[in-house]
Amino acid sequence: MQLSVPSDRQAFTRDAYGDALAELGARRPEVVVLDADLSGSTKTSVFGKKFPERFFNVGVSEADLMCTASGLARSGKIPYASTFAVFGAGKAWEMIRQAIAYPGLRVRIVLSHAGVTVGEDGASHQMLEDLALMRALPGMTVIVPADAAETRQAVLGTVDVPGPVYIRLSRNKTPVFLPDSYEFRLGRATVLRDGSDVSLIACGQLVYPALLAADLLQRDGIRARVLNMSTLKPLDREAVQACAQETGRIVTLEEHNIYGGLAEAVARALVETHPAPLHAIAVQDRFGLSGTADELLDYFGFTPQKIADETRKFLKATPA
Amino acid sequence: MNLRAPQPVDTAPSRAADALSAEDIRELRRGAYELRKDVVTMVYKAKSGHPGGALGHLDVLWTLFARVLRHDPKNPKWPDRDRFVLSNGHTCPGLYSVLARCGYFPREDLWTFRKLGSHLQGHTSSKHTPGVETDGGSLGLGLSQGKGMALAARLDGRPTRVYVLMSDGEQQEGQPWEAAMGAAHFKLDNLCGIIDYNRIQIDGPLPKIKEIEPLADKYRAFGWEVFEVDGHDIARIHDAFVRCRKVRGRPQIVIARVIPGRGVSFMENDYKWHHGSPTPDQYSKAMEELDAAIRSF
Numbered sequence: 111m112q113l114s115v116p117s118d119r120q121a122f123t124r125d126a127y128g129d130a131l132a133e134l135g136a137r138r139p140e141v142v143v144l145d146a147d148l149s150g151s152t153k154t155s156v157f158g159k160k161f162p163e164r165f166f167n168v169g170v171s172e173a174d175l176m177c178t179a180s181g182l183a184r185s186g187k188i189p190y191a192s193t194f195a196v197f198g199a200g201k202a203w204e205m206i207r208q209a210i211a212y213p214g215l216r217v218r219i220v221l222s223h224a225g226v227t228v229g230e231d232g233a234s235h236q237m238l239e240d241l242a243l244m245r246a247l248p249g250m251t252v253i254v255p256a257d258a259a260e261t262r263q264a265v266l267g268t269v270d271v272p273g274p275v276y277i278r279l280s281r282n283k284t285p286v287f288l289p290d291s292y293e294f295r296l297g298r299a300t301v302l303r304d305g306s307d308v309s310l311i312a313c314g315q316l317v318y319p320a321l322l323a324a325d326l327l328q329r330d331g332i333r334a335r336v337l338n339m340s341t342l343k344p345l346d347r348e349a350v351q352a353c354a355q356e357t358g359r360i361v362t363l364e365e366h367n368i369y370g371g372l373a374e375a376v377a378r379a380l381v382e383t384h385p386a387p388l389h390a391i392a393v394q395d396r397f398g399l400s401g402t403a404d405e406l407l408d409y410f411g412f413t414p415q416k417i418a419d420e421t422r423k424f425l426k427a428t429p430a
Numbered sequence: 431m432n433l434r435a436p437q438p439v440d441t442a443p444s445r446a447a448d449a450l451s452a453e454d455i456r457e458l459r460r461g462a463y464e465l466r467k468d469v470v471t472m473v474y475k476a477k478s479g480h481p482g483g484a485l486g487h488l489d490v491l492w493t494l495f496a497r498v499l500r501h502d503p504k505n506p507k508w509p510d511r512d513r514f515v516l517s518n519g520h521t522c523p524g525l526y527s528v529l530a531r532c533g534y535f536p537r538e539d540l541w542t543f544r545k546l547g548s549h550l551q552g553h554t555s556s557k558h559t560p561g562v563e564t565d566g567g568s569l570g571l572g573l574s575q576g577k578g579m580a581l582a583a584r585l586d587g588r589p590t591r592v593y594v595l596m597s598d599g600e601q602q603e604g605q606p607w608e609a610a611m612g613a614a615h616f617k618l619d620n621l622c623g624i625i626d627y628n629r630i631q632i633d634g635p636l637p638k639i640k641e642i643e644p645l646a647d648k649y650r651a652f653g654w655e656v657f658e659v660d661g662h663d664i665a666r667i668h669d670a671f672v673r674c675r676k677v678r679g680r681p682q683i684v685i686a687r688v689i690p691g692r693g694v695s696f697m698e699n700d701y702k703w704h705h706g707s708p709t710p711d712q713y714s715k716a717m718e719e720l721d722a723a724i725r726s727f
Contacts, residue, residue, distance in 0.1 A: 163585065166616075168608075169611070169612065171608035171611075171612065174608035177574030177578065178609075180574075180578055181578020182579070183578075187582050204568060205574075208568045209571055213555075213564075213565050214557070
């Protein structure tokens with residue numbers, strides 16, 4: 111797979127979302143978009159400018175946002191509801207549960223500004239619990255795209271999924287590194303780099319530093335496999351099992367609290383298929399804090415160097 | 431008893447005729463009391479449930495379904511139908527009895543209410559029950575969902591009107607006011623709210639828990655057209671719906687003042703019957719009272 115690593119190109123996943131919505135809107139008249147006063151940030155405004163009659167800004171009303179989307183879905187529309195992850199998945203969680211997940215409606219909940227890379231706004235805005243909240247809902251599909259290109263594919267590729275879908279996006283610009291040939295497949299992980307000593311299973315913007323960490327490990331003769339686990343639910347259990355069988359040890363990487371996200375999803379798949387040691391690189395049960403996105407990635411141990419160091423320590427502690 | 435089965439009408443904006451005859455009114459009043467018997471029996475057989483609210487709002491609900499709502503029990507998903515959203519989902523025995531009477535499912539199904547395997551869940555579930563449009567149980571969520579349906583109807587140029595029944599206690603939530611502000615902003619004149627104004631809630635009389643007055647002024651201030659009616663006066667209820675239909679450019683709300691537990695003397699105005707099941711003696715007494723009322727019409 112021809113990856114652009116290191117990549118000299120960066121893009122916002124939320125820009126890719128706005129453009130994908132505009133593309134969808136032209137093709138699919140039943141697509142409608144809702145936002146709660148953050149359309150400039152989530153980029154739903156791109157759709158709003160092109161299709162004003164199908165765009166509803168409900169104001170600062172996240173509960174109303176999710177339930178209005180529910181009503182539109184019940185009348186045959188395919189609503190995309192967006193705001194920041196903390197307000198959408200947090201404040202309006204019960205509305206998503208009662209009015210979207212319980213009836214299994216075709217609502218797409220696309221929330222941006224997830225994770226510590228929100229930056230200077232600090233802990234109140236740095237959603238680190240959304241994957242746990244969304245995974246817990248029966249029938250909810252959960253996707254964390256790795257870069258802008260995959261975001262576009264994930265948005266376009268899930269329009270006809272019968273039930274609700276959650277897509278998690280970031281505030282910051284992130285490297286565009288997936289090859290042109292990359293194909294997003296719902297529920298399928300992609301091996302981006304093969305290896306036999308350890309598997310780095312990552313999602314979202316930590317896939318890229320995981321690839322760079324694999325380069326660093328290679329210098330020490332450690333061959334790391336890197337997986338992009340962009341669908342957290344349904345999880346690709348076969349891919350996890352293959353990692354355990356073929357590489358023995360697993361490291362997970364996510365910009366999320368250590369509870370309820372990728373690490374726990376992978377851990378369960380491991381225990382149920384092929385038990386193997388696992389080390390979770392995640393936020394260690396705490397809230398975020400103010401700083402630049404890059405400073406915070408370093409602070410929380412998400413840089414290639416720190417990922418490589420953690421992986422070495424883990425391998426030393428769990429000899430093959 | 432000869433109740434007219436509701437039939438869809440394709441052309442008129444609403445199937446409500448402008449006035450009811452004396453015979454219509456008598457028939458509707460009698461029908462609502464027949465449905466009250468079903469509600470009490472459902473809660474009695476289920477050994478749980480919420481009779482107070484349902485008994486209170488059945489005159490409104492039956493008038494709406496029998497003479498106002500454009501719907502087709504043989505084609506529950508008819509795209510041009512009017513929508514009825516029960517936001518206070520715990521009062522579902524009322525809606526279930528109405529849906530059975532309209533022909534959405536057999537009346538015998540009512541006696542399976544709240545039992546394992548029944549399509550009649552303890553709170554409304556759209557996946558389980560034909561004719562049920564949304565999922566209730568968590569208060570405050572209905573008006574926003576009705577607003578979404580109203581927006582969709584307008585986008586598609588459908589004649590659909592959306593009716594959302596809410597409880598008075600529910601007005602203590604924040605979300606109805608998010609939705610109320612939004613519906614006025616979007617000028618949704620195809621959206622009509624109904625307040626089941628019975629002045630009780632689980633923990634006691636509403637004024638003792640958290641007063642919601644002045645409710646009519648609140649909705650007026652939010653840009654709604656407000657109608658206040660005696661929720662047991664069928665002519666007035668019907669008239670309010672007819673007038674709602676004629677409003678342009680803004681949503682409407684019908685505040686229906688009702689007696690909770692209406693028709694069963696020991697349940698009337700007693701907040702303790704918000705939920706609860708009658709004993710066998712209480713059940714017999716309730717049925718005798720309701721039968722006596724029906725004979726008097």
